Amino acid sequence: MFENYKVYETELAGRPLKLETGMMAQLANAAVMASYGDTRVLCTVTASAKPREGVDFFPLSVDYEEKMYSVGRIPGSFTRREGKASEKAILASRCIDRPIRPLFPKDMRNDCSVVATVMSVDPDCSPEVAAAIGVSCAIAISDIPWDGPISSVNVGLVDGEIVINPNLEQRAKTDLNLTVSSTEDLVAMIEAGANEIDDDLMFDCIMAGHEANKEIVKFIKGIVAEIGKPKFEFESNDPDPEIFKEMEDLCIEDVKKALDTDDKLVRDAALLPISNALHEKYDAMFEGNEGKIDEILYLIQKHVVRSWLKDEKKRVDGRGIDEIRPLDAKVDLLPRVHGSGMFTRGQTQVLSVATLAPISDAQKLDGLDEEVSKRYIHHYNFPSFSVGETKPSRGPGRREIGHGALAEKALVPVIPSVDEFPYAIRVVSEVLSSNGSTSQGSICGSTLALMAAGVPIKAPVAGISCGLITGDEGVYGDFMTMVDIQGLEDFYGDMDFKVAGTHKGITAIQMDLKVHGLTPAIIKEAFAKTHKARIYILDEVMLKCIPEYRPELSKYAPKMLTTVINPDKIGDVIGKQGKVIQSIQEQCECSINIEEDGHVYVSAIDIDKAKQAIDIVELIANDPEIGAIYSGKVTRLMTFGAFVEIAPGKEGLVHISKLDVKRVDKVEDVVNVGDQVLVKVTEIDDQGRINLSRRDALVEVNGAVVEDDGGNDDHRSQRNRKGFKKR
Numbered sequence: 001m002f003e004n005y006k007v008y009e010t011e012l013a014g015r016p017l018k019l020e021t022g023m024m025a026q027l028a029n030a031a032v033m034a035s036y037g038d039t040r041v042l043c044t045v046t047a048s049a050k051p052r053e054g055v056d057f058f059p060l061s062v063d064y065e066e067k068m069y070s071v072g073r074i075p076g077s078f079t080r081r082e083g084k085a086s087e088k089a090i091l092a093s094r095c096i097d098r099p100i101r102p103l104f105p106k107d108m109r110n111d112c113s114v115v116a117t118v119m120s121v122d123p124d125c126s127p128e129v130a131a132a133i134g135v136s137c138a139i140a141i142s143d144i145p146w147d148g149p150i151s152s153v154n155v156g157l158v159d160g161e162i163v164i165n166p167n168l169e170q171r172a173k174t175d176l177n178l179t180v181s182s183t184e185d186l187v188a189m190i191e192a193g194a195n196e197i198d199d200d201l202m203f204d205c206i207m208a209g210h211e212a213n214k215e216i217v218k219f220i221k222g223i224v225a226e227i228g229k230p231k232f233e234f235e236s237n238d239p240d241p242e243i244f245k246e247m248e249d250l251c252i253e254d255v256k257k258a259l260d261t262d263d264k265l266v267r268d269a270a271l272l273p274i275s276n277a278l279h280e281k282y283d284a285m286f287e288g289n290e291g292k293i294d295e296i297l298y299l300i301q302k303h304v305v306r307s308w309l310k311d312e313k314k315r316v317d318g319r320g321i322d323e324i325r326p327l328d329a330k331v332d333l334l335p336r337v338h339g340s341g342m343f344t345r346g347q348t349q350v351l352s353v354a355t356l357a358p359i360s361d362a363q364k365l366d367g368l369d370e371e372v373s374k375r376y377i378h379h380y381n382f383p384s385f386s387v388g389e390t391k392p393s394r395g396p397g398r399r400e401i402g403h404g405a406l407a408e409k410a411l412v413p414v415i416p417s418v419d420e421f422p423y424a425i426r427v428v429s430e431v432l433s434s435n436g437s438t439s440q441g442s443i444c445g446s447t448l449a450l451m452a453a454g455v456p457i458k459a460p461v462a463g464i465s466c467g468l469i470t471g472d473e474g475v476y477g478d479f480m481t482m483v484d485i486q487g488l489e490d491f492y493g494d495m496d497f498k499v500a501g502t503h504k505g506i507t508a509i510q511m512d513l514k515v516h517g518l519t520p521a522i523i524k525e526a527f528a529k530t531h532k533a534r535i536y537i538l539d540e541v542m543l544k545c546i547p548e549y550r551p552e553l554s555k556y557a558p559k560m561l562t563t564v565i566n567p568d569k570i571g572d573v574i575g576k577q578g579k580v581i582q583s584i585q586e587q588c589e590c591s592i593n594i595e596e597d598g599h600v601y602v603s604a605i606d607i608d609k610a611k612q613a614i615d616i617v618e619l620i621a622n623d624p625e626i627g628a629i630y631s632g633k634v635t636r637l638m639t640f641g642a643f644v645e646i647a648p649g650k651e652g653l654v655h656i657s658k659l660d661v662k663r664v665d666k667v668e669d670v671v672n673v674g675d676q677v678l679v680k681v682t683e684i685d686d687q688g689r690i691n692l693s694r695r696d697a698l699v700e701v702n703g704a705v706v707e708d709d710g711g712n713d714d715h716r717s718q719r720n721r722k723g724f725k726k727r
Contacts, residue, residue: 006227010219012036012153013165013212015125019137019223030142030229034134037125040070042117043134047144051109051235056295058104062114064092064131066368070121076366088367090401092116092128095152096135099181099189102513103147107237112144121368124167126154132181137220143229147516150188151216152181155209157197162205164212168370177409178202178509180209184217186517190497193409196459196505199527206523239296243285247278247296248303255300262317262325264347264435264487265388271301302492309469309489310480316488317346324464324484324533329444329545331452338557339453339550343445343542346486347435352445354427354453356557358603360593361424376415377426380404380442386434402510403439404429407463410443410500410508411450414458421456422562422601436486437465439510443500444542453557454550459502460542464533466526468495470515479522483529495522499530503538558591559607561614565621567598572649573620580620580648588613619647624681624690629697634675637667644679644692652690654679659694662707670694 004022011017018035025031028044052059066089068075068082077083085093096116104112116131132152140149156166156174166174176197181189187210194202251274258270278293286292308314313321325346334340339354362375380403384391396404407429415425427449429442440463447460467485471478482489490496494515500508511518518526553559565573573594574581585592590604590613600617604610612631619630624646632646641655654677659670671677671694678701683691698704 008223012216017133019134021141021227029144030138032134032138034130036130038120038122039125039127039130040120041127041130041134042119043131043138044115045135045138045142045144046113048111051237052111054291055109056291058101058106058108059111060097060101060104060114062093062097063116064089064096065115065117067118070118071368086367087401087405090398091405092131094398094402095128095179095189095191096132098512099150099152100135100139100148102516105145105234108145108234109237110234118368123370126165127368129154129165133216137223140220140224141228143232145231145234148183149217149220149224150181150183151213151220152179153209153212154179155205157205162208164208176205178205178209180206180213182210182213183517184214186519187523188513188517190509190511192506192509193412194506194508195413196502196507198505199531202506203524203527207520239292239299244296244299247282248300251278252300252304256304259301259304259316259488262346268388305488305492306469309482310471315482317486321480321482322529324536325486327537327541329448329541331448331546336556338554339449341445341448341452343441343448345437345441345484347433348438348441349432350429350438350441350445351432352427352429352442352449354425354449354455356453356553357424357426358558358560358591358593359418359422359424359601360591375418375424376408376412378404378408378411378429378446379426380407380429380439382431382434382438386431403442406439406498406508406510407442407446410461410463411446413507414461414502416456416458422560425455434487436490437484440464440498440500444537448542448546451546451549454553456549459504460538461500461502461507462534462537462542463498463500464530464537466497466529467493468497468522470494481522481525481529483533497526497530499527499534501534503535558603558605559610561602561610563600563614563618565598565600565617567596569621570594570598573617575648583648584613584616588616592617616647619650623684624650626681626684629678629680629701631676632679634671634673634677637673639667642667642671644677646679650690652679652681652692654692654694658692658696661695661698661704
């Protein structure tokens with residue numbers, strides 16, 4: 001039945017890698033079941049027979065689909081089925097998309113769909129790696145034109161040693177989470193989060209990943225040689241050379257004048273009449289396909305920008321090749337938020353806002369890996385007004401999610417531990433205007449916001465991008481790089497190499513390419529230029545705005561205190577049906593979160609209220625200390641004294657002789673039910689009963705003097721303990 005079924009096996013990082021084809025999804029252009037250890041990912045690729053009309057790009061979609069059955073769990077949603085893709089799935093899709101997209105023909109307009117379905121997960125064998133390799137093999141053996149294959153691996157740094165595809169235990173202690181995708185010759189994609197790793201070590205890790213990829217690429221090429229299908233012919237979308245030359249001659253000088261400005265609005269306004277003139281002249285020729293005119297104008301602009309950069313070393317805005325646009329940093333723009341910072345680079349401007357909250361507000365995750373929550377959350381918003389457009393907001397897309405994740409990766413290494421700073425932290429980066437590198441602007445702005453909020457970050461983080469222009473021979477010919485690319489240089493260039501880091505080292509990398517890959521020389525040059533630029537941004541701009549994090553939190557931020565109790569006492573603190581903890585929260589106007597290991601986090605706007613709650617929790621979890629003074633509430637009155645609750649479930653007797661510094665004839669003369677009084681613990685008997693003294697507390701706290709009570713102590717020395725119960 002499965003006469004075309006084939007299995008190909010090799011090893012990757014000491015674990016079995018198997019690629020199977022010919023059994024499943026046989027109606028797709030190609031399908032591969034990628035197995036890595038016990039991880040299984042079904043990778044399929046399909047393409048339309050005809051090009052899509054009216055598009056000026058290659059319509060590729062990549063979906064990484066997480067199935068909860070792969071880890072033996074039922075989805076936590078109300079419908080109990082998988083819904084929209086999680087952020088981790090979207091990020092995995094992007095990591096597959098970025099290296100494969102440049103390898104498709106640029107003039108192809110046939111729809112292409114790539115789907116990687118995660119069906120079984122071995123925690124030691126990354127499903128993302130299996131998906132990337134399986135997708136590469138599927139496209140390579142299909143009939144879809146593509147200049148692959150590629151391979152992808154994870155690279156870790158464990159105890160100073162470079163590790164390829166670290167297992168679960170190694171991932172828990174790695175200082176690096178690096179994904180490297182590459183062809184046999186070139187590095188095609190880099191995505192990294194790191195604990196301040198220096199440039200040279202990061203380069204070595206990238207090269208180690210590239211070396212591992214070479215072997216897998218050779219393995220896939222062997223499969224293609226055996227079962228690969230001939231590639232189909234497609235209708236090219238390239239413009240007719242004669243028409244292109246005619247239009248170029250007509251408008252190229254006007255295009256040069258329009259592009260020669262550092263103001264995006266001025267440039268767009270100057271290009272509009274050129275576009276209108278071309279449409280007026282050529283619409284009839286392209287009737288029904290007028291979009292071709294805009295594509296030709298795009299290619300003319302691309303040619304101008306690239307030739308200026310490559311041949312004349314001239315940038316659109318007149319800057320030097322390694323010159324950064326004008327920079328500005330500000331904090332405290334929003335009075336009621338917990339922290340705000342705005343970073344401006346040329347016409348790119350990002351306002352970041354930090355919010356501090358109780359640990360219970362940490363984001364809960366429902367995914368395929370071991371991470372169940374995160375306490376640092378970074379969101380990035382890119383409204384249409386930031387680029388002068390009028391589209392309505394419809395929530396974050398893949399780009400926004402990707403840029404937010406990049407900023408999160410960049411800042412997580414400097415966020416203090418929960419023991420040092422027991423808060424959940426959310427930062428939102430609002431892009432106010434965009435002309436390139438908004439993701440790096442959000443990293444800088446968010447560092448400012450965190451410092452303004454009083455978050456004791458380990459070091460400030462800055463981000464910068466590096467661009468690339470290659471010659472006609474591609475990356476093996478002449479190339480040039482430029483720092484701090486703006487929108488046009490990103491749009492028409494070959495690379496957006498984004499690097500974020502501290503003075504000490506790199507914390508995040510993301511690389512987008514329009515060419516097949518990078519040589520080691522290009523990577524080294526990009527590291528050198530971004531390193532110099534980020535140090536300049538930190539020292540000359542950000543730290544001059546706010547030299548260190550604020551010593552105190554905003555008065556509007558919750559104040560957080562923490563303590564640790566015996567886990568066996570958690571039930572006592574919570575109480576039956578939560579009544580005890582609810583009572584503490586109400587009394588102290590606070591929020592209390594208790595972890596299973598006994599860590600208790602108390603959040604309140606008033607720090608004194610938080611301290612009071614901590615005292616109560618500790619008192620419940622621990623026996624009262626003899627000699628300690630507590631504030632308690634009178635709960636019952638007896639002829640012989642008053643019962644005072646010093647904490648929920650902790651009640652003691654103040655004998656009438658200990659109610660005041662003077663003689664007391666009636667308990668009601670001194671206290672009433674509901675009164676809040678200071679008491680001192682004088683005795684805890686062998687049955688756990690607590691004896692308290694208001695008199696001793698008054699003497700110790702207020703310096704009161706005990707009056708002669710006329711034998712008050714003697715005539716009540718044999719007190720009646722009826723009604724006294726241990727609580």
